[in-house]
Amino acid sequence: MHGGEPSVHFINSVLVTVVVALFVLWRYRLAILGGMRRGDSAFLPLPAERAPGRAVLADGDIAAREQAMRQRVAAAWLLTTAICSLPMAVAYMVAGKMSASPTYALALTCSYMIAALPMIAVSLAWPPWRMVIAFVVMMLSFAALCLLAGIIERSLLGRPLSWKILGLVPLFFDIAWNQLWMAGLFWLLSWPTRLRGVVPITFAAVLVFAAAPFAGSRLTAVLAATEVGTPWVYTLGLNGVFMLIALPVGWLAWLRLGKLAADYEAKRFSDAQLLARTWWLMLVVTIGFDILAGRERPTFALLLVVGEIVLFPLVNHWVMRWLGVAKLAAAKPAPTLLLLRVFGYTARTERLFDRVASRWRLLGPVTTIAAPDVTARTIDPGDYLRWLTGRIDDLFVTSRASLDAKLARLDLAPDPDGRFRINEFCCRDSTWQATVIELMLRADVVIMDVRGISAARLGCEFELQQLAKRLPPQRLVLVVDETTEREHLKAVFGPTLEQVRVIEIHRRRDADRAFEALVDAAGGAGSPPDAWSAGKKDGANQAAP
Template identity: 90%
Template structure:
């Protein structure tokens, strides 16, 4: 077997995954939009007025908790990649018949640990600038660590030190490039936020199904080389042999997809953990290809890939448990955030969603009304499977009993990585108003993006009126910009708007101010005494 053949199949699988993921998002968005337009003309009655249920938690506790979660999550991914990277480094050295240098093993392990960066960035919702800064810091830190290890190793062996030892510093960058360049390209293909929700499950299915042509070509070659098999090749033909393989492989791919969806629903892993497994698989397979093609050791490469695939989730589960992420998440009440917005502004809503909702998942669950503008951020393996099997209607609230069932099953528990989930409610025209009011009464903090509010946005006005009527104004945060109709906002919400935290967003970093205001709102802190319909603006960057 030539190493280039399976490598081509794997690369094709990655490329096909991106294309299929884009198609899935497009069709899923249309399915959600179509479902929203259906329903009876008679709307469900609104819930009776009752006091909202809130958890008791201080804003200072929430801020401290977020900081502790960030530190532990970053440590968890670094430790996971270190545990899995060390045996892969040793295997690489053995396969290449290299010298057993601890410094070189450390350099290889550190290069594999760079895979922790995208995992941390996704889990903690890092902005691009933070990612670049962390990448530079990791590269310099790991290079300095390898240099220090080289100095210690030579000293212990009694070898003289010279200025040439400084060559270990640039050597690490060379090692990291050689080990990661191909995997890095794969990571970049799956990095866009709109693809992250569907890439792991799509890749899992495509990778299995992509084995069909590869296995078919190998089976054809084996049959054609035998006296008994040659007639079968002529009888079935290449297409027949492919179908003979494709059907059972397709069935295995379907089983794999169902298993992933079931495990996700059972909270065996989070969306970030599933994406991390996909990225680690991409790295491991590229290392296996190098051993297969460059060292011509197919059995060794296969064992390495299988071993790492098995090791990574086990190590990650153990590390998450060791650091007590889920335990820390449940050590204090988890406030629920309700995210509301003016529909129809996809890019703008996604930016706010990425920064605010993703950060809130370190504190508690997030609820929202589903719409096409954020489907790429909320689709999960269960939703994927329902869409694929034509059961998209199962996601929608159609009657009062179906709403009660969905509210009773509201996911309020953390995942193994300590992050909470986002629960979206898909509603018909006749059910969304009742649903959003029920979510208001269950929320500890509410953010509403009212940028773009106008007389034509009747749904937005309904939500504002219900918020003013049913919730304390200190529990709300409204997001505006220079285009927001301030006077209309006052007219719709009423005089209590003076007590609401209203944040004007003029640049991306203002989303952090929105998050801080939400933490204060959930913690029960009163609005500033000088609160006004628009908060005091910061200077521009």
């Protein structure tokens, strides 16, 4: 078997995954929208007024806690990829019958460790510019490390040093390009934030199910080459052989989907860890193709791919425990963030999720009311499987009993990678008001995006009135811009608006100030005397996007 055939199969699986993922998101959005518009249940009475809960923060230094979490998570991904990359580098050198050079093994290992970069970026909610800077720094650091290793190796072997040793720097870049260009292309295809929630489970299903035509063609060739198998090929035909393979393969794909969803629900891994496994699979398979096609060692390539697929989650689990990532996250009370917004602004809401809610997941859980504008950020393997099996109604709050059950199942514990989950509540028209109040009463801090609110555009007055009525204003952060009518907002919220932290956002990076305001609110820091004026002053000279 030549390497070209399975390589084409794998590439097609990646491309099909992107198309299928986009289709899934579209259909899932429609399903959520349809469920929201259904009015088949009675209006739930609003909860009685009571004191809202609040996590008791030990030291109030939440910023330091976030920094410690960021450092440990980044170290965990670097160490995971380093441990898994070293045996793959050695195997690649053995397969190619290369000389045992520690410097070359280090160069290959460092090349494979570049895979840690997108894993870190997703876990820490990095903006694109930070990832670019980190990539440049990582490449230069690894090149310098390889140069230092080359100098040490030549010195230990008693070889003279010359300026030609500097050639190790461009050599490392060349090695990294040759090893990573195809995997990097796959990573880019699955990188868009909107696809990350559905790519891993879609890829797992497509990769398994798409093996049917590949296995069918191989089985047909094997049967046709034998006297016993030839009549079967003529009897069944090509379509018959395909169905003979497709049915059990489809069953295996379905089992795989169920296993992934069950493991995710059991918190055996997080969404970021599942995505990281997908990216690592893409890398090791491309290395396996190189060994298969270039070295013509199919058994060696298969063992390498299978071994790395098994090794990566085991190493990652051990590293996360060894560094105490989840233990650090659970050591102190985790403040819960409730995210509210004016519905209908998908791109704007997604940007706020990426820069605020995603960062908050290092500190505590996030709750929100589900809607089509956030489905790409909140869909998980369990939601995926419910939609796929036609059980989307299971996600919706339809009665007081179902609301109480979902509140009791709030996921407030960290995942193995130390990040907390997003708890989304899908509601009918008749249940969302009672649900949002219950979430308010369980939130430690609340951020609400009121950009665009005006006397002519209603829609979030109920939430604002309930926030003003039921929560201390010091625990709230409002996001505004130049389209927000101050007088209307004050008329709806009331006189305590001046005690609320109000952040004016014009550019994407301004969302960091909203996160900092949330950290202050969670830590009990006092709000500025005139938060609205402060926000206006900070954003006065910034151009609107």
